[in-house]
Amino acid sequence: MKNIPSWLEKAVFYEIYPQSFCDSNGDGIGDIPGIEKKLDYIQSLGINALWLNPCFESTFMDAGYDISDYYKVAPRYGTNDDLRRLFVEARKRDIRILLDLVVTYTSMQHPWFKASSKSERNEYSDLFIWTDSVWVWDVPGLRLVSGFVQRDACYVANFFSCQPALNYGFANPDPNHPWQQSVDAPGPKRVRQEVRNIMKFWMDMGASGFRVDMAGALVKNDIGGKKTAEFWRGVRTWLDRDYPEAVLVSEWSNPAVTIVEGGFHMDFLLHFASPGYISLFRKNAAGQAGADKYGFSFFDRNGHGNIRQFVDEYLAYYTKTKEKGFIALVTGNHDMVPRLGDGRNSDDLALAFLFILTMPGVPFIYYGDEIGMQTVHGLPSKEGGFGRTAVRTPMQWDNSRNAGFSTASKDELYLPIDSKKDRPNVANQESDNDSLLNRVKKIIALRKGHPALCADGDFVPVYAENGKYPFVYRRTKGEEDILIAVNPSASKVEIILPKGLITAIPKTLYGIDKAFTHKDNNIVLNLPKVSGGIYRIN
Secondary structure, eight states: OTTOOGGGGGOOEEEEOGGGTOOSSSSSSOOHHHHHHTHHHHHHHTOOEEEEOOOEEEOOSSTTOSEEEEEEEOTTTOOHHHHHHHHHHHHHTTOEEEEEEOOSBOOTTSHHHHHHTSSSOOTTTTSBOBOSOTTOOOOTTOOEEOSSSSSSSOEEBSSSTTSBBBOOOBSSOOTTOTTOOBTTSHHHHHHHHHHHHHHHHHHHHTOOEEEETTTTOSSBTOGGGHHHHHHHHHHHHHHHHHOTTOEEEESSSOHHHHTTTTOOSEEEOOTTTOHHHHHHHTTTSTTTOOSSTTOSOTTSTTOOOOTHHHHHHHHHHHHHHTTTOEEEOBSOOTTOSSOTTTTOOHHHHHHHHHHHTTSSSOOEEETTGGGTOOOOTTOOOOTTOGGGGGGOOOOOOOSSGGGGSOSSOGGGSSSOOOOOTTOOOHHHHHTOTTSHHHHHHHHHHHHHHOGGGSTTSEEEEEEOOTTOSOEEEEEEETTEEEEEEEEOSSSOEEEEOOTTSOSSOOEEEEEOSSOEEEETTEEEEEEOSSEEEEEEOO
16 A cells, blocks of 8 residues: 555554543542553553543543643643653554544633634634624534633634634635635644644654544535545645654544545544444444334344445445555444443454454554443533543453552542443453453454455455345455454354355354355355354465
8 A cells, every 4th residue: 555654554453541541640540651551461452553532731621632732741641751651662562652633623721722812913813713703603504602702703613612613714715704714824824834733743752643533624614525635635745755654543434535535544434424333333322223124233132233234335435445545443432322342241242343353444442342341321421521421431450449440549530430340350351261351362363463354455245135144254365365254143144155255164263163064065154143253265
């Protein structure tokens, strides 16, 4: 692949929500030294890349996504030197780190916004989007906030009211609103340069790239995201020249735009924009159930899922982005409710991991999913988390106080530990060879050990029928040819493989052995309930 950092080929990412991973100083909040303390564990998983949620100075009205200083680590997490040391220690273990790049908005407490809020014109006045009157309250497509500052104007917010939108301009400024600036106006140009300055600062310190928050929400009135993609394409050109090993990952969930037009190395398929992804694991979650007979996820035991809802969407993206970048499948993330572990036992989860870790592109594991952590329902909102708070609880390391997350008293914890007596933890699963954790380790090792299973191995569905099980697909690269089969349903399944696909019984690399038999000059695949495997054809 042209200009794709080679390390992505075998990359397996792990997302860490810093305040909930490991508390090194006993104040109840996870921190950067705590992450460093757990690098050996991360390495033991086979993980070779991390994505850290924002760790910068913030007012924490949106859990760190409201940044007040892009160049300073928030004191609750440590110091810039702590983050620099984490980069160094991670690279010693062949682990690269991506930071969260949150440049669609800032905190209201950011010095740029404070200066921009002043009545008198200054060098920061146009770094944010302002109307020309505090009484302009209703502009289609924009969320306007008024009355919080002395400037006679409303500002545009991109998410919460506390997150004023940085000014990247308007793709098609409305002549009836002369305050709408073009993308090449001085204010938007300044913002674009500031983005590069921020990226350069952290890459020079040791970061290996960025996951870009709300990457498609920059330029306003940008139908199809063309002007926003154009900006990111320029960033990618700069990276290819000055930081060729750096990686840019988009939170946009539209790979045909982000990868092909925007130049991102990767884009996620996510719950807010990908019905196909929802159909895999979360279709029957609250508010997401379908109205048809396939109103359940494919990875549910009831067997009423429909793999075509995923495959059709995925193939459309895959054919457009192949050789240009990677689609990233995730087990979950800090915004996704519920966790993958809800309603699934270790066998169900191991099969979900088998699928995610053998698909093309680059997989992302949300911290705790590798042990089957579950959603902690009923929690009050924490720092703007609202319903998302339920999937942000502390990592469960062992059976000691606070599940090994912190030595603080229970009431000092950032969020409460899952109170269930049978909650999973790392220590117990490390000592159990058949645990979810150890099965995940085995699959990661297989992925990294077989070129066909890595990021750019070819992908072809073999059996993917409407409303039927199993799902069978083929991964190939060079002379290596591997078949993967998954049956998440509670019923055994049998299919006849297409003639000519294989002529001999394949070798089992992982999972159900003796799944293939000869029958009437055909090769038949039999899978018990909730089972699957990885099989080498050649």
